[in-house]
Amino acid sequence: MSSESFIEKIASQQADKGLVSSRIRTKIMKEDVVLEVVNLKKFFNIPIPFETTWFMLAFVAAVVVFAFSTTIGLALMGGVIVLYFLLPNVPPFNKRPKVAHLKAVDGIDLHIRKGKIVGLVGESGCGKSTAAKTIIRLLEPTAGSVYFKGIDINRLTSVEMKEIRRHLQIVFQDPYASLNPRATAHDIIIEPFDIHGVASGDEASYKVLSLLKDVGLAPHHAYRYPHEFSGGQRQRLGIARALALEPDFIVMDEPVSNLDVSVRAAIIQLILELQNKMGLTYLFIAHDLSLVKILCDETNVMYLGKIMESGTSDEIFENMMHPYTKALISAVPIADPTKRSKKIFLTGDIPTPINPPPGCKFQTRCPLVSDICRLEEPPARWYSATHVAYCHNIEGGEENPQVYVK
Amino acid sequence: MSRPPEEILLKINGLKTYFFTEEGVVKAIESIDIVVHKSETLGLVGESGSGKSVTALSILGIVPDPPGKILEGEVLFHGQDLRKLSDSEMRKIRGNQIAMIFQDPMTSLNPVFTVGDQISEAIILHQKVSKKEAREKSIKIMSLVGIPSADERVDNYPFEFSGGMRQRVMIAMALSCNPELLIADEPSTSLDVTIQAQILELLKATSEEFDMSIILITHDMGVIAEMCNRVAVMYAGYICEAGDIMIIFKSPYHPYTRGLLGAIPRPDAAREDLTIIRGSIPNLINPPSACRFHPRCDYWMDGLCETVLPDIVEIEPGHNVRCHIYTEEGKAWMQQHGEKREISTMPKKAITG
Known part of the structure; x- marks a missing residue:
């Protein structure tokens, strides 16, 4: 089944079940919205370390008992104390661990129309990257929904999600950390073909070479390892991998922040060229506002989620x-x-x-x-x-x- | 911005620093000439790997040796060659008359001492005051650099400070002995824009207050434009262009400066105005011959640029360029080949105003 008709099928199934509101559906149909994010939240639970009072109490009690105990009591209490100090993070008795909420993303709305570059800017720690990962469902949201072409992607099963993932890709900030150091460029780019059964053998290798060419790398780069590339080339490789399955939508998570100015301009040019050629839609995350200004059609300013x-x-x-x-x-x-x-x-x-x-x-x-x-x-x-x-x-x-x- | 002729504080002539590593000799700095006047801010700009930080380390004589070695050149501070000083004489100048702020405040602060101890250390060393007085001074300088409730924070450890506050601690430490020259190596690179603005403003204010010269090392042309009086553009161990920022930003003479300015998004520029410098910065173990920029240069004069190193040409007083477009050899080449290599006035869009 072709990918487009698969999306159609899932979308109509979800609409029939009333999972996607008619308001959002008409909006997506009418305005050609690729991605609609509604009130998205992502909280992280952070366990708060136990206060020492419990341990102190246990210790005092132990000392008191120790003072009055017979040898049997002593051995028993000794055992309890040892247990307590060996397992410092075990909740005391039946108390549950205390948890704080880190509200990384606290209710954001976005709509991204086809062929646009949408910017998301903010200081570090404002939740930009968490938002990006939640949008393509690398993280499960705490609340809210993400609609991709009318499909609520958070309701999809893992099999369905795999099919949709082809259309949602991401380029990470640090091209060194996000590429497998033990795989060659060829292996890195061919992996999506294997996983999705798009191509194999010579056909896949041929596709790899043409992708390398698209992102401005030479065929002889295919058998190099990530450490043999410069920063700019590595980022090109990251982009090639994201393009492998011909996605509709790519999240660019600070793709040029780690690069030198002259290299940065070249990567920006590549990103724009590819958009023209393939009709891509980008969510561009950055903290460099002057770049966002010239690159993005729409800009969202984010602060503390x-x-x-x-x-x-x-x-x-x-x-x-x-x-x-x-x-x-x-x-x-x-x-x-x-x-x-x-x-x-x-x-x-x-x-x-x-x-x-x-x-x-x-x-x-x-x-x-x-x-x-x-x-x-x-x-x-x-x-x-x-x-x-x-x-x-x-x-x-x-x-x-x-x-x-x- | 016409200023009266100034007193020269620091003058570097023909500095050459190599690193003798196992892979080969890294020719990090080939020949550097810099002049810093009194109470001016000089920007040192270039891509990573162009030798900016090594220049700073060479001035202070703290190039890690081995593998690094300063081979040639003189560093004249108040007319006195710092390279000829003994270690103990140098130690009196370092941190006292010349101070440095490093890029990453977390790795350059000692995690096991309180910030108060670390600021006091320099004060005690250079000013012969008691521990108590040094602590008082530390608190004073900490509140001066905008650390709130400094009298409590003085006993905190570096990890208890945020990134911006840590950088303020570094600045406090550098300012503690009222230096005449401050070398700031990418002081705001790892910070958010709002914090960066705070830190740059602080540097600007303190340089005026203490009548201090600054060498500001950065790769951000925006920071240079905001902060500096003069700028020196570095590429692969050479200064390729130096001069007043008004002139450099308006009409750069060197192809590399032009490329660098074209590669950054300007306030009134459009997408199409972003230009690209081909290739990437060379490996300095085997750098390109003669003019090290020639493989990436659009104005490459075949047969000249890769064989003869261009001399420094003074376009006008204080504006120096190292490029064959302006040398006699280059002019002869152009005449011989009947080709004209000229830097057009500006990277596509001229600055108005």
């Missing part, structure tokens, strides 16, 4: 509304000495996402912070049908984007 502002790149960079976006953009050094900009300095660092305070996530560093920010989540303010910012203290905007839709 939440989207702060999103819109087309023009709207974000020319008409940003959110105080975080303003600070972030002003902080980017501009390679033009005649334009030394006035900077907005944020005080302090990005706070930890473990048990964050209620209200706006940005409250601890925001220059506009007021009392309401510490109590309530900020509402959406729409400045056009595509441009939305979430803040209590910004002027203008509409509560409902429908105002802009004629």
Whole structure:
């Protein structure tokens, strides 16, 4: 069965069961949305180490018993103490371990239309990469849904998911860590063909060579190991692997952050070329805002697991509304000495996402912070049908984007 | 930005540093000439592997030896050649008159001592004060670099600080003896943009306050544009172009500078304006002959660039370029071959303003 009709079949099955709401379905059909992310959440549970009081209590009790015990009691208590100190992470008696929630991604919405490059920017630790991995289901979301061409991918069985995975690929930040050091370039790229039974033998090898050519590597590179490539070439290899199964959608997780400027420009050019040639759709994750500005059609600014502002790149960079976006953009050094900009300095660092305070996530560093920010989540303010910012203290905007839709 | 003729603080002439490794001799620095004036910020920019950090280590005389060795050249600080000083004399200058901030604050701070101890160490060494006074001074300098509640934080260990705060500790340590020259080796590379902006602002403010010169090593042209008065562009062990940033950013003369500026997204540029430098930085064990940039250069003059090393040409006072487009040999070659190699005014889009 062809892949397209497989997607159709699954989509209609899910629609029949009422798993995908008709609102999302019409949106996907009408606007050609490749990927729709609705209120996606990913929390990590972090066990909190046990407080020592339990051990101290046990120890004191043991000492007390020891003082009054006969030899049998002594041996018994000794055994208990030894057990306690040998197994320090065993919960005391029937207590369950305490757990904190690290809210890496806390309810983000995205829609990615066909053929677009959508940027996701933010500081390190804001949940960009977790979001990316959750979107292609390398991580299971805590809540929320991801619809790929109308299919809720989180409801698929592993067999169905394997079929869909062909269309969802990822290029990782560190091309060295994400390539198997013991496999040659040829082995790395041929693996997807084997797994999906697309091609084998000479045909597969031929495809490998043509992929290498597509990403600007030479045929003789096929039998080299990752360590024999330079950083830029390694990233090309990572891209070739992602392209092997002719996907529709590729997540680019900081693909150029580790590269030198001159190499970076070459990889960017390759990414754009491939998009033109194959009609790909990208989710481009980056912390380099000047790059996002020229590369992406739409930009989403993320902070501590939440989207702060999103819109087309023009709207974000020319008409940003959110105080975080303003600070972030002003902080980017501009390679033009005649334009030394006035900077907005944020005080302090990005706070930890473990048990964050209620209200706006940005409250601890925001220059506009007021009392309401510490109590309530900020509402959406729409400045056009595509441009939305979430803040209590910004002027203008509409509560409902429908105002802009004629 | 016309400034009066300044006092020269540091002058490097013909510095040459090689590393004698098992694989071969790494010719990291072939010939470097740098001038740093008093209270100016000089940017040293280039791709990774171009020898920026080795230059910094060579100035301070802390090139790991073996395998590294400074072979030639002089490093004149206040007119005094640092290379001729004895170890103990050098130790008096290092950390006192010339201080350095390293790229990765986590690996350059000692994890088993409190930051207070580490800042005090330099103060005690150079200023002959008691431990208690040194601690007071440490607290003062820590609050100066913007570490909140410094009197408590002074007893913390490096792991208890965030990345930005650790870099502030490094800066505090470097500033503790009021150095005249600060060498900052990629001080903001591993930090987020918002933190980077804070750290750069701090460096700028302190350099003005202490009337301190800075050599800022980075690969980010944006940081250079924001921070520096002058810039030196390094490629594979040579300075290929040096001059006032206004001139370099507006009309770069060297093909490599031009390529480097074209490869970064500019504020008003479009996708099409990103240009590419072919190939990658050479292996310095077997570097290309003569002009080391010639295999990647669009202006390669066949028969000249790979045989004769171009001399430094002074385009105008303070603006030096090492490229055959401007040398007599190059002009002769162009005449002989009837070809014209000229750097057009700017990478496609000229800066307005």
